[in-house]
Amino acid sequence: MSVVALSRTVEPLLSVQHLTIGIPSSGGGHATLVRDVSFEVGPGVRYGLVGESGSGKSMTLKAIAGLLPRGVEVLEGEIHFDGDDVLTMSPHERRRIMGPRMAMIFQEPMTALNPTTRVGKQIAEGPRRHLGLSKADAQELAVDMIRRTGIPDPARRARAYPHELSGGLRQRIMIAMALSCKPALVLCDEPTTALDVTVQDQVLRLLAQLCDDMGSALTFVTHDLAVVSQTCSRLSVMYAGRIMEEGNVREVYEAPQHPYTEALFQSAPDFDDPGRRLAPIPGLPPSLTDPPPGCPFAPRCQYAIESCSTGSKPLVEVRHRHLSACDLADQIFGGTR
Amino acid sequence: MLSRLKFVPMRLLQAVPVAFGVTLVVFFMVHLIPGNPAESILGAQATPAKVAALTDQMGLNQPVVQQYWHFLSNLAHGNLGESYTYQVPVLTLVWQRAPVTLLLVAYSVVLMLIISIPLSMLAASRPGHVRDHAVRVIPLVGLGMPQFWVGVMLLLVFAVGTGWFPVGGYGDTMMDHLWYLFLPALTLAISISPVIIRSLRASMLNVLESDYVATARSKGAGGRSLFAGHVLRNAIIPAVSIVGVNLGYLVGGTLVIEKVFAIPGLGSMLIESIFARDFPSVQAVALFVAVFVVLVGVLTDVVYTLLDPRVDLTQRMNA
Numbered sequence: 093m094s095v096v097a098l099s100r101t102v103e104p105l106l107s108v109q110h111l112t113i114g115i116p117s118s119g120g121g122h123a124t125l126v127r128d129v130s131f132e133v134g135p136g137v138r139y140g141l142v143g144e145s146g147s148g149k150s151m152t153l154k155a156i157a158g159l160l161p162r163g164v165e166v167l168e169g170e171i172h173f174d175g176d177d178v179l180t181m182s183p184h185e186r187r188r189i190m191g192p193r194m195a196m197i198f199q200e201p202m203t204a205l206n207p208t209t210r211v212g213k214q215i216a217e218g219p220r221r222h223l224g225l226s227k228a229d230a231q232e233l234a235v236d237m238i239r240r241t242g243i244p245d246p247a248r249r250a251r252a253y254p255h256e257l258s259g260g261l262r263q264r265i266m267i268a269m270a271l272s273c274k275p276a277l278v279l280c281d282e283p284t285t286a287l288d289v290t291v292q293d294q295v296l297r298l299l300a301q302l303c304d305d306m307g308s309a310l311t312f313v314t315h316d317l318a319v320v321s322q323t324c325s326r327l328s329v330m331y332a333g334r335i336m337e338e339g340n341v342r343e344v345y346e347a348p349q350h351p352y353t354e355a356l357f358q359s360a361p362d363f364d365d366p367g368r369r370l371a372p373i374p375g376l377p378p379s380l381t382d383p384p385p386g387c388p389f390a391p392r393c394q395y396a397i398e399s400c401s402t403g404s405k406p407l408v409e410v411r412h413r414h415l416s417a418c419d420l421a422d423q424i425f426g427g428t429r
Numbered sequence: 430m431l432s433r434l435k436f437v438p439m440r441l442l443q444a445v446p447v448a449f450g451v452t453l454v455v456f457f458m459v460h461l462i463p464g465n466p467a468e469s470i471l472g473a474q475a476t477p478a479k480v481a482a483l484t485d486q487m488g489l490n491q492p493v494v495q496q497y498w499h500f501l502s503n504l505a506h507g508n509l510g511e512s513y514t515y516q517v518p519v520l521t522l523v524w525q526r527a528p529v530t531l532l533l534v535a536y537s538v539v540l541m542l543i544i545s546i547p548l549s550m551l552a553a554s555r556p557g558h559v560r561d562h563a564v565r566v567i568p569l570v571g572l573g574m575p576q577f578w579v580g581v582m583l584l585l586v587f588a589v590g591t592g593w594f595p596v597g598g599y600g601d602t603m604m605d606h607l608w609y610l611f612l613p614a615l616t617l618a619i620s621i622s623p624v625i626i627r628s629l630r631a632s633m634l635n636v637l638e639s640d641y642v643a644t645a646r647s648k649g650a651g652g653r654s655l656f657a658g659h660v661l662r663n664a665i666i667p668a669v670s671i672v673g674v675n676l677g678y679l680v681g682g683t684l685v686i687e688k689v690f691a692i693p694g695l696g697s698m699l700i701e702s703i704f705a706r707d708f709p710s711v712q713a714v715a716l717f718v719a720v721f722v723v724l725v726g727v728l729t730d731v732v733y734t735l736l737d738p739r740v741d742l743t744q745r746m747n748a
């Protein structure tokens with residue numbers, strides 16, 4: 093193994109530092125959708141971003157991929173991918189990495205595929221552009237990718253239009269498309285949320301296996317804790333655009349270090365204990381245009397005390413490689429173990 | 430793919446009652462035109478006796494309903510009658526004139542696309558930008574001006590003024606035709622482009638915001654590859670039906686514009702026949718135009734079906 097390869101494994105593949113995303117408005121009162129988010133993903137690692145809908149997961153992912161919607165901008169922070177600062181890249185440089193280095197799988201397989209183009213051609217598009225394949229070779233690769241996603245009769249399926257396929261098949265096509273150029277990093281935005289549970293499970297397995305085969309790292313966004321636990325090794329829990337807790341999946345599951353994470357577990361169904369009563373989190377996430385001072389979870393937190401609503405609540409390491417943004421993490425969770 | 434085009438024969442069959450309705454309306458409207466064809470044919474000096482004799486001979490004395498019945502039974506035999514003015518079957522005249530008008534319509538559509546697609550792309554690529562406002566406002570000026578007036582202006586500036594284009598006529602070779610028809614086709618294109626640009630711009634913006642365009646971007650598509658590969662075709666689909674609706678309007682405009690540019694097409698034939706009280710010619714042109722508009726409707730649906738694999742008009746028909 094070369095020195096370069098060794099140093100790569102030391103350096104993270106993706107490094108997001110102090111990322112702040114918002115909607116700048118001239119009239120003041122701008123909304124901050126993501127605030128001071130930092131995390132790193134090593135090569136081949138599967139990293140999860142979990143949180144309720146609206147917590148800024150998709151925006152974080154879109155900022156990494158350079159696909160923020162019109163009007164939404166990165167206000168602060170840095171994103172490095174493979175050592176390159178992606179935020180300062182020209183559109184041309186950006187296009188050169190999208191596909192062969194970094195790929196994305198979207199939430200809605202129903203709308204994420206071009207409705208007027210055969211799926212095989214859509215898969216072949218990336219390899220043609222980035223790998224310099226001929227039309228025929230790219231088409232062959234597309235059929236092969238479809239085969240690898242476990243779809244029977246791949247050559248015939250390649251000629252199908254998206255509307256002729258079920259949601260599960262379409263999402264497999266999306267996976268085939270994202271992995272067709274062997275990217276180092278695959279960004280997934282709730283890739284299975286739109287699917288029913290059995291299909292969801294198959295698609296997750298497939299995704300994990302193909303990423304392993306290709307050595308691709310994964311950054312996986314979901315609101316579903318069960319899905320991260322099945323897919324990822326490390327995760328961040330996001331709330332109101334901020335990271336509340338970060339740690340290895342197993343440790344966060346066994347001993348959450350933030351009241352929001354704990355509440356999230358209690359509000360989610362548990363397959364091991366189906367009889368347990370679900371406890372939805374009372375209240376609503378805070379306003380993004382006018383966030384309250386202090387801990388953003390304070391209005392809904394059962395442990396909140398007066399000091400929670402003042403000062404900044406930075407992420408601090410409360411255990412080895414396990415970070416929490418809760419001031420009281422030690423008092424609340426420390427004593428129980 | 431082909432199975433989705435099964436609706437075409439059915440639709441063509443449906444055109445028959447439409448054409449029948451058109452003959453009814455046209456026939457009775459023609460007889461509302463004041464003046465007697467026999468008088469027009471014989472000229473102002475003709476004696477009333479001669480006029481009466483000819484009127485009788487032409488069957489114009491019979492009740493209108495009876496005349497209509499006569500017209501229909503002839504039509505059933507493919508006979509649309511003879512032109513009063515030229516004494517030849519009107520079908521012969523129509524077949525001579527129709528290609529001119531069809532070429533003019535097709536030419537206008539091509540120019541319309543050449544104008545509309547780049548302009549709507551320009552507008553949609555930077556919504557809210559100066560060029561977007563410019564693209565949206567300037568064509569409205571064109572929409573506000575009568576077609577007739579636009580034609581006369583182009584004629585004055587580019588034919589009479591600069592001499593770049595002929596003042597009128599049709600020419601002899603295909604190249605000639607394209608040169609002679611440029612200004613009239615441009616006139617028509619200018620008059621319908623604003624509607625098309627507006628619809629294309631809106632659908633392009635829609636498509637640009639769509640998930641599948643984000644997917645395409647995530648594969649490294651951008652700029653021209655994005656537009657050609659993912660935006661254009663999807664954006665044109667909703668615009669196709671608007672083009673289809675406006676083609677009827679375009680054909681109507683052709684009839685007027687032919688007169689301005691002295692083009693020997695169906696439009697000028699229609700106007701001449703009306704002035705000459707040449708009823709069979711008027712009826713033939715009207716019938717032809719009606720059938721043409723119906724065919725354009727079918728053609729629009731065919732294009733729509735070919736562009737969008739999700740569309741299956743055959744099913745809608747059976748439902």
Ligand SMILES: Nc1ncnc2c1ncn2[C@@H]1O[C@H](COP(=O)(O)OP(=O)(O)O)[C@@H](O)[C@H]1O
Nearest residue numbers: 115125144145146147148149150151152161164
């Ligand atoms: N196109 C947009 N423009 C402005 N705000 C948006 C847009 N899309 C989403 N938002 C807002 O950004 C916040 C974060 O959204 P998102 O990242 O999609 O959340 P998540 O993926 O965690 O559900 C939400 O409050 C949402 O309302």
Ligand code: SF4
Nearest residue numbers: 387390393400418419
């Ligand atoms: S800082 Fe206070 S309010 Fe926030 S999570 Fe911890 S205990 Fe709850």
Ligand SMILES: [Mg+2]
Nearest residue numbers: 146149150281
């Ligand atoms: Mg989301």
